[in-house]
Amino acid sequence: MPLDISDKLKVKLSWWLIGVTALGWATSPHFRCANLLMVPKFLGKEGRLYVLSFVFAAVYNGPGANLWYNLMETKRSMECVVELQVNHTGLLWHASTAPLRQVMDELVKSAEMLNAETHNVSEAFMQLNEQVASEDGYDLKQRPETGKESSTQQLYETKTKLRCETVIQTGLLRCTSHFQKMYKKCMKRVKLPLFRHLICLPMQFGFLCHTVKFMRHWCKERIPVDGNFGHMYDRVNGSVNSLSQEFSASVAYQEEHHEMLVGTEVAAQMREDVTSQLRQEGARLGLAVSFFRLLLSFTFLFVFFSAFRYTYQYCHKIGFDNCYITTYFRQIDARRREQNKQTLLPLLKEEVPSFIFPCKPALQRPERQHMVMELIRCIPLLLFLLFVCGLDHFIFTILFVIQNHSFIEYSYQASHHLSVNVMGTSLMAQLLRGTIGALNTSFESEVETSNLVCLPRPTAMTRQQYLNTCLPLVLLALLCLAQVYPFRLRRAIAAFYFPKREKARVLFLYNKLLRQRKHFLHLQRGRVARQARLPPELGMVVMRWCRRRWPRLRRFLRLKCTLCGTPETPQHQPCPNPDCFALYCESCWRVMGATCLACGPADPDLARESSEDEEEQGYAG
Known part of the structure; x- marks a missing residue:
């Protein structure tokens, strides 16, 4: 989520920041101290x-990105497996129904061919029927009246x-x-009167044409009609009429489309839901990263405010981060030693864990606790890093095993x-051979596939990526x-800008430690006196005797x-x-003034001076 700021506005903000910084350095020691404190902060x-x-x-660019890639690869593999199953089911369905579809297609074609053959038979018989039923060349009134219906054979013979x-x-x-x-x-061609009658005389022999009347006897006695023709004609005519009127072939089938896989839509919806969910989570993660980057843009201000807060507390809370045995602390102790007053250095064993010696390179107890x-x-x-890396590796x-x-x-x-x-x-055999013969089918199918393209191809993080x-x-x-x-270094910077405040803080710490030392000795004197009045334990008596004997x-x-x-x-x-x-x-003997608390008299007060009110000091982390 980068800020959409124009270059002109950036220049103005830069000049404004430079002006505020220059004004702060010129007028306020607190501002100068806070600026230098930004380095240790x-x-x-x-x-x-x-x-x-x-x-x-x-984490986001390393195991997070690799985990996201493997999740996307898992989604791709699942989608591919579902699609492969759908394709295999379609191939199996096509292979199992191909013979039936081929038979149905052939039956449809054979039905059309059967209707065509029937039409051809009717057309072929129609010519014979027209010839038999035709009235050309005779007159039905010429046939004799017998008073009853004549058969086809008699009618055809009479015709x-x-x-x-x-x-x-x-x-x-x-x-x-x-x-x-x-x-x-x-007569028109020959003009001579006598010759044309002689020459055209043969043209008047028309009586010779009447000799064909002798053939009528042949028509009555030797008619070329088979005796079984009428009966055969009636049977064939009935069959053809029945074939053309009462016989028809049609093949009707209905094609219904069903889902080959009941869960196909469910699987597709699942893929859409998973993809949408992953996209939403990715968008949210990207938005969170952008917002986090936006917050990082204000890190400078956050550090400056933190440094300024340290400066404010240093100047207004005398016990804040006041646990250092500084040079001025040693000077006070040395001056008191010259005046034969009660001193604090070296510190007692119980007091050392509560203070820090800045010049010692070793880590000290308050620092170790905070660290x-x-x-x-x-x-x-x-x-979190181990969890993300472990989840990514898992x-x-x-996916690698798969x-x-x-x-x-x-x-x-x-x-x-x-x-x-x-x-x-x-004819019926030929017709059946053309129709039922459509059942003669031959189909072979061979399908070979694999799920190689659907196998996941995960990626593992390299050593360099783990190191990064x-x-x-x-x-x-x-x-x-x-x-x-x-x-x-923070205290040293603050002491450099506020030396008087540093002296007051050190004096407060010295006086407070004197009071604590006095209270501590008072408590220890009572404890030691009570222990001295108690009879020693058997183990202590035996140990003292052994030390004295050997x-x-x-x-x-x-x-x-x-x-x-x-x-x-x-x-x-x-x-x-x-x-x-x-x-x-050695230190306790020196603090007690070479006087035993168990058997010596009570001592006077060890410290009387105090320059500030008591306030709890501590280490500022």
């Missing part, structure tokens, strides 16, 4: 917040006889007419052979370890300081009273 908690952004960016007589009579008329025409033409707390805060980040392992052990090769073979033989040579992911977290841990030294055992049977509990060393000072078994370390 960048190496402290505020700087770690900026490094934290690199940790999240490394044939009458047609034969009609043909003879027609020939006679044409022959006579032809002689007359020839005679007229001859451990900061390292503990890094544990959730480490667990998904990669599963890729190597889930290869399947599909092989489907199908064959269909059907043969129907119709014997005979009759872990480096920001390692840098964050190193900043937690090294933050103590920049934190010591002095060489003292290195193994060591006592502790009565005041602070430090184990015995050669520098420990025993009580001068032979009846007192109290033992003191």
Whole structure:
């Protein structure tokens, strides 16, 4: 979510920031101190917040991006598997129904062919029917009246006889007419009166045409009609009429489309839902990253306000981050030593863990406590990084196993052979051979596929990617370890700009430690006096007797300081009273003024001066 700021506005903001900074440096020591404090603040908690952004960016660009890619690969593999199943089901359905569809197509074609053959038979018989039923060449009135219906055989014989007589009579008329025409033409051509009668005389022999009348006897006696023709004609005519009127072939089928897979739409909807959900989560994650980047843009202001807050608390809270044994603290203690007053250095064992010596390079207890707390805060980040990397590796392992052990090769073979033989040579046999013969089908199918393209192809993170992911977290841990030294620098910077305030803070700390020392000695005196009045335990009596009887055992049977509990060393000072078994370390003996608390008198007050009200001091992390 980058800010949409024009270049002109950026220039104005830059000049405004430069002006405010210059004015602050010129007029306010607090502003100057806060500006210098930004350096150790960048190496402290505020700087770690900026490094934290690199940790999240490394997780996002490393295992997060690889995890997202593997999830997308899983989605692609699922979609491919579902689509492959749908395609296989379609191929199997096509292979199983192909013979039936082929038979249905052939039956439709055979029905059309049967209707065509029937039409051809009717057309062929129609010519014979027209010839038999035709009335050309005769007159039905010429046939004799018998009073009953004549058969087809009798009708056809009568028609044939009458047609034969009609043909003879027609020939006679044409022959006579032809002689007359020839005679007229001859008379026109020959002009000589006598010769034309002689020459045209043969054209008048038309009586010769009447000789064809002798053929009427042949028409009656030798008619060329078979005796079984009428009966056969009636049967064939009935069959053809029945074939054309009562017989028809049609094949009707209805094609219905059904879903081959009931869950296909459900699977498609599931893919859409998964894709939409992943896109929404990706958009939300991208929006969160953009918003986080926008917040990082204001890191400078956040660090400046934090540094200014430290400056304000340093100047207004005298106990804030007031736990350092500084040079001025040592000067006060040295001046009091010269005046033979109660001093604080070196500190007691119980007091050392509460203070920091800035010149010592080793980590000290308050710093270690704060450092451990900061390292503990890094544990959730480490667990988050391990979780994301582990989840990414787990998904990669599963997808890798699927890729190597889930290869399947599909092989489907199908064959269909059907043969129907119709014997005979009759018309019905030929018709059945043309229709039922459509069942003679032969189909072979072979399908070979595999799920190779549907296998997931996951990617694993390399060592370099793991290293790049872990480096920001390692840098964050190193900043937690090294933050103590920049934190010591904060007090030095503030003391440089506010020396009077630093002296007041050190004096307050010195006076407070004097009061604590007095109270501590008062409590310890009472405790030691009570312990001295109690009878010693049996184990202590035995250990004292062994130390007195065998002095060489003292290195193994060591006592502790009565005041602070430090184990015995050669520098420990025993009580001068032979009846007192109290033992003191060098610092406690010096603080007690070479006086045993167990058997000595009560001491006067060790410190009287105090310059400030008491306020709890602590380490500012």
